[in-house]
Amino acid sequence: xxxxxxxxxxxxxxxxxxxxxxxxxxxxxxxxxxxxxxxxxxxxxxxxxxxxxxxxxxxxxxxxxxxxxxxxxxxxxxxxxxxxxxxxxxxxxxxxxxxxxxxxxxxxxxxxxxxxxxxxxxxxxxxxxxxxxxxxxxxxxxxxxxxxxxxxxxxxxxxxxxxxxxxxxxxxxxxxxxxxxxxxxxxxxxxxxxxxxxxxxxxxxxxxxxxxxxxxxxxxxxxxxxxxxxxxxxxxxxxxxxxxxxxxxxxxxxxxxxxxxxxxxxxxxxxxxxxxxxxxxxxxxxxxxxxxxxxxxxxxxxxxxxxxxxxxxxxxxxxxxxxxxxxxxxxxxxxxxxxxxxxxxxxxxxxxxxxxxxxxxxxxxxxxxxxxxxxxxxxxxxxxxxxxxxxxxxxxxxxxxxxxxxxxxxxxxxxxxxxxxxxxxxxxxxxxxxxxxxxxxxxxxxxxxx
Amino acid sequence: xxxxxxxxxxxxxxxxxxxxxxxxxxxxxxxxxxxxxxxxxxxxxxxxxxxxxxxxxxxxxxxxxxxxxxxxxxxxxxxxxxxxxxxxxxxxxxxxxxxxxxxxxxxxxxxxxxxxxxxxxxxxxxxxxxxxxxxxxxxxxxxxxxxxxxxxxxxxxxxxxxxxxxxxxxxxxxxxxxxxxxxxxxxxxxxxxxxxxxxxxxxxxxxxxxxxxxxxxxxxxxxxxxxxxxxxxxxxxxxxxxxxxxxxxxxxxxxxxxxxxxxxxxxxxxxxxxxxxxxxxxxxxxxxxxxxxxxxxxxxxxxxxxxxxxxxxxxxxxxxxxxxxxxxxxxxxxxxxxxxxxxxxxxxxxxxxxxxxxxxxxxxxxxxxxxxxxxxxxxxxxxxxxxxxxxxxxxxxxxxxxxxxxxxxxxxxxxxxxxxxxxxxxxxxxxxxxxxxxxxxxxxxxxxxxxxxxxxxxxxxxxxxxxxxxxxxxxxxxxxxxxxxxxxxxxxxxxx
Numbered sequence: 001x002x003x004x005x006x007x008x009x010x011x012x013x014x015x016x017x018x019x020x021x022x023x024x025x026x027x028x029x030x031x032x033x034x035x036x037x038x039x040x041x042x043x044x045x046x047x048x049x050x051x052x053x054x055x056x057x058x059x060x061x062x063x064x065x066x067x068x069x070x071x072x073x074x075x076x077x078x079x080x081x082x083x084x085x086x087x088x089x090x091x092x093x094x095x096x097x098x099x100x101x102x103x104x105x106x107x108x109x110x111x112x113x114x115x116x117x118x119x120x121x122x123x124x125x126x127x128x129x130x131x132x133x134x135x136x137x138x139x140x141x142x143x144x145x146x147x148x149x150x151x152x153x154x155x156x157x158x159x160x161x162x163x164x165x166x167x168x169x170x171x172x173x174x175x176x177x178x179x180x181x182x183x184x185x186x187x188x189x190x191x192x193x194x195x196x197x198x199x200x201x202x203x204x205x206x207x208x209x210x211x212x213x214x215x216x217x218x219x220x221x222x223x224x225x226x227x228x229x230x231x232x233x234x235x236x237x238x239x240x241x242x243x244x245x246x247x248x249x250x251x252x253x254x255x256x257x258x259x260x261x262x263x264x265x266x267x268x269x270x271x272x273x274x275x276x277x278x279x280x281x282x283x284x285x286x287x288x289x290x291x292x293x294x295x296x297x298x299x300x301x302x303x304x305x306x307x308x309x310x311x312x313x314x315x316x317x318x319x320x321x322x323x324x325x326x327x328x329x330x331x332x333x334x335x336x337x338x339x340x341x342x343x344x345x346x347x348x349x350x351x352x353x354x355x356x357x358x359x360x361x362x363x364x365x366x367x368x369x370x371x372x373x374x375x376x377x378x379x380x381x382x383x384x385x386x387x388x389x390x391x392x393x394x395x396x397x398x399x400x401x402x403x404x405x406x407x408x409x410x411x412x413x414x415x416x417x418x419x420x421x422x423x424x425x426x427x428x429x430x431x432x433x434x435x436x437x438x439x440x441x442x443x444x445x446x447x448x449x450x
Numbered sequence: 451x452x453x454x455x456x457x458x459x460x461x462x463x464x465x466x467x468x469x470x471x472x473x474x475x476x477x478x479x480x481x482x483x484x485x486x487x488x489x490x491x492x493x494x495x496x497x498x499x500x501x502x503x504x505x506x507x508x509x510x511x512x513x514x515x516x517x518x519x520x521x522x523x524x525x526x527x528x529x530x531x532x533x534x535x536x537x538x539x540x541x542x543x544x545x546x547x548x549x550x551x552x553x554x555x556x557x558x559x560x561x562x563x564x565x566x567x568x569x570x571x572x573x574x575x576x577x578x579x580x581x582x583x584x585x586x587x588x589x590x591x592x593x594x595x596x597x598x599x600x601x602x603x604x605x606x607x608x609x610x611x612x613x614x615x616x617x618x619x620x621x622x623x624x625x626x627x628x629x630x631x632x633x634x635x636x637x638x639x640x641x642x643x644x645x646x647x648x649x650x651x652x653x654x655x656x657x658x659x660x661x662x663x664x665x666x667x668x669x670x671x672x673x674x675x676x677x678x679x680x681x682x683x684x685x686x687x688x689x690x691x692x693x694x695x696x697x698x699x700x701x702x703x704x705x706x707x708x709x710x711x712x713x714x715x716x717x718x719x720x721x722x723x724x725x726x727x728x729x730x731x732x733x734x735x736x737x738x739x740x741x742x743x744x745x746x747x748x749x750x751x752x753x754x755x756x757x758x759x760x761x762x763x764x765x766x767x768x769x770x771x772x773x774x775x776x777x778x779x780x781x782x783x784x785x786x787x788x789x790x791x792x793x794x795x796x797x798x799x800x801x802x803x804x805x806x807x808x809x810x811x812x813x814x815x816x817x818x819x820x821x822x823x824x825x826x827x828x829x830x831x832x833x834x835x836x837x838x839x840x841x842x843x844x845x846x847x848x849x850x851x852x853x854x855x856x857x858x859x860x861x862x863x864x865x866x867x868x869x870x871x872x873x874x875x876x877x878x879x880x881x882x883x884x885x886x887x888x889x890x891x892x893x894x895x896x897x898x899x900x901x902x903x904x905x906x907x908x909x910x911x912x913x914x915x916x917x918x919x920x921x922x923x924x925x926x927x928x929x930x931x932x933x934x935x936x937x938x939x940x941x942x943x944x945x946x
Contacts, residue, residue, distance in 0.1 A: 089800075090800055090801070090802065090803060090806055091800065091801040091802065092677075092801060092802035092803065093802075093803065122800065266932075267932060267933075291932060291933065293933075293938045293939070294932065294933055294936070311832055311835075311836070312832070313625060313832070313835075313946040314590040314621060314622060314625060314831055314832065314946070315590045315591050315621055315927070315928070315931065316590050316591060316592050316831075317591050317592060317593070318591055318593070321591070321931040321932045321933070322931065322932040322933030323946065324933065324938045324946050325945075325946060326938035326939040327938065329938075329939035330938045330939035333939055333940075343797075344798075344801070347800070348798075348799050348800035348801065349797055349798065351797070352797055355839060355843070355899055358899030358900065359836070359839075359899065361899075361900060362899065362900045362901070362902055363939075364939040364940070407899050408842075408898060408899050409839055409842035409843040409845075409846050409897070409899060410842055410845070410846045410849075410897060410898075411846070412846060412849075412850050429799070429808070429809045429810065430809075432779075432807055432809050433779070433809045433811045433815070433851060436779050436780050436782075436815060437811075437815060437851060439782055439783045439818075439819065440780055440781070440782075440783075441783050446780075
């Protein structure tokens with residue numbers, strides 16, 4: 001590297017970091033502020049040191065950098081639940097996917113946090129959709145997660161080998177933020193994931209009765225292990241079906257301190273899950289719950305939250321025959337705490353989370369409840385209430401300024417902060433767009449443009 | 451209408467496609483030639499045993515579609531987006547005998563006795579056309595016994611017809627209609643280089659496939675570039691296993707098809723020797739060569755599209771539409787020059803290597819050159835319910851890039867351009883005088899996330915009404931299933 005280029009490099013670095021150094025207080029003024037649970041017209045949001053200082057109608061503090069949001073909407077960053085952001089680059093490229101694991105000795109103990117990549121090209125794309133945090137969940141290798149394209153689904157498994165008895169559990173989820181930088185992990189091991197219903201039955205041998213039985217037997221083994229660790233270490237305990245790592249990982253699930261995300265669809269299965277969870281003292285979060293509206297009162301009475309995709313309305317299988325667009329509205333009306341998911345594993349299409357919320361609104365969910373379902377509710381469900389997902393003093397400054405209603409496709413993000421740091425609204429996709437926006441037929445090939 | 455039996459079977463299908471509805475009854479047989487307008491045959495064709503000469507019965511599974519009961523109607527007061535690029539405030543759409551009889555501003559005359567629909571404060575558009583659907587062939591429920599979209603047994607299955615897999619009871623037809631979809635291109639899957647014939651259907655409830663079949667619409671041929679065929683067959687240690695294997699497979703098939711077509715043409719001209727043996731596979735490819743069957747080519751990558759264009763020149767046929775054209779924006783000027791439509795998603799990318807370079811601006815960039823044909827498609831039973839939103843996201847991305855694009859223009863991506871991509875733009879795709887009255891009344895601007903299709907008309911007949919359970923059809927499969935008849939969130943469910 002020449003001296004000259006060194007200087008230019010240094011100047012470039014300064015230019016990037018300078019604004020944050022010069023003005024460490026930011027005030028977003030004049031916008032319609034969605035706090036996550038309320039609406040403030042002509043509001044002022046003040047950010048300092050990575051956190052929200054105040055949200056109200058007062059004047060901006062002296063010396064603050066002002067972002068004029070008149071005619072715009074200011075909202076908390078959206079939280080993608082049931083997401084694979086940072087854990088998978090190209091879904092079909094196995095080596096770039098760290099969301100599912102096939103070993104029968106590392107199932108419950110599988111921890112997605114080790115595989116997270118802060119440089120993932122999916123993160124800037126999600127940011128453009130207003131996503132600032134994600135709950136990254138492992139996928140069960142035996143099925144029950146993600147979505148396959150119809151063009152591919154019918155033959156994707158042809159000629160491929162079977163699974164190595166992956167066990168009942170997919171592994172443990174993490175909370176991440178999407179800020180540019182070297183570390184996106186907010187909190188590892190926030191929840192355990194397990195498929196129930198058809199997928200879980202398939203893992204256990206084919207029938208639901210086998211899975212529930214195996215699940216309860218597993219909990220019994222975990223408790224036995226937890227009471228007799230020293231005997232286990234001396235090889236003085238009877239043989240257990242799980243590895244030591246998996247047993248250890250399941251202790252907080254068995255004692256009710258770590259929530260278990262249960263992928264479940266059919267109303268009958270939901271009732272079974274609620275009953276077994278109550279009897280075993282396990283804290284559950286329902287994921288999917290397409291038929292949840294049929295048993296909404298039971299879910300509400302159990303105080304169990306639900307992660308759902310409001311546009312899943314087709315009887316795609318025999319466990320979603322009652323799927324309806326009104327599911328989100330019905331569960332919310334019954335008092336269930338809901339979070340709305342993005343599409344297709346919420347990785348590349350995490351940015352569609354806001355559209356899913358909008359479609360829930362057009363099918364009966366109150367607007368404020370839809371905003372809550374992609375901001376404050378996910379934080380509540382995953383034990384981070386008050387820490388992010390809402391615009392209120394003390395919360396992490398994940399703030400997005402929108403050109404209009406953020407649930408509308410015709411609106412775009414104009415400013416985006418994560419932990420108080422303004423993020424660039426660029427992505428690899430936008431670089432491609434710019435490279436070809438004039439048609440790509442100039443004398444110099446597109447490869448020469450940046 | 452002219453019809454020359456010497457030019458082969460598939461021309462009859464094309465002739466039917468070009469004809470108006472009045473001539474439709476003639477499309478079921480070759481007897482259209484008896485109307486006296488056709489060129490007299492040079493020679494009496496030697497009759498072959500029944501079924502061995504495709505020209506004798508070029509439409510063996512004919513449409514039995516009849517429009518639902520309808521009345522002459524005028525829709526008044528709405529903001530009308532015609533699909534052909536224009537916007538009319540406080541517009542009037544007059545529907546006579548299932549066709550658009552007049553369209554214009556508030557001054558447009560409404561004949562006496564017409565039913566008037568008050569659409570003030572609402573929006574009216576043409577019915578949405580999804581050019582890439584697997585409804586019926588990959589139906590809900592997606593169980594093994596019903597998964598009939600890919601005949602993944604040979605890289606060339608041009609002989610299979612999607613209509614022979616189509617289950618009309620797929621509940622997805624109803625949910626698509628509730629999203630404003632009135633016409634669907636139903637395609638085989640993309641496991642094979644040649645997946646088979648696709649069929650265009652009217653989105654009406656029917657006990658039979660024939661009852662949905664779009665009268666006179668040209669047949670489609672599904673082809674697939676790229677990862678899918680080479681993965682499926684390479685995984686079985688057979689060809690194609692690579693991109694070059696894909697091309698070799700395409701070319702070998704067109705060589706055989708050209709030879710097959712030449713043999714039939716010669717036999718019809720001379721009547722000498724033995725007639726060729728009819729081949730369903732070759733018949734479909736010969737239909738591509740004579741222009742009567744329209745290619746719908748799954749092709750993600752720009753470089754592969756360029757190869758397919760050259761191959762079309764090598765064998766002398768036209769490509770109508772590239773589907774899943776994720777990289778179409780990289781060759782937008784070429785596509786416009788070639789007159790090839792590109793059918794695209796807005797939001798789908800990154801699920802496999804050939805989709806890695808997907809950008810939300812694809813439709814806007816493809817749309818920019820003169821003569822272009824940008825289409826938004828679904829390939830998905832959920833997305834097809836919201837093609838208006840997928841178009842809105844594409845429009846929004848284009849505007850984010852600084853492009854000036856109106857809503858009335860962008861609506862063409864899911865209406866008139868889509869009709870062109872299926873070869874039915876003379877019949878539907880826009881609200882223009884003489885066309886089929888496929889009409890959607892939206893509760894709000896269809897580019898808003900909150901817009902719902904209030905009423906959907908197909909050929910002037912009301913087929914869906916969001917407020918009236920009598921016009922919310924359910925498939926047989928949905929009857930009596932869990933949740934049947936129960937209100938969710940206070941809404942009695944006819945539309946899911």
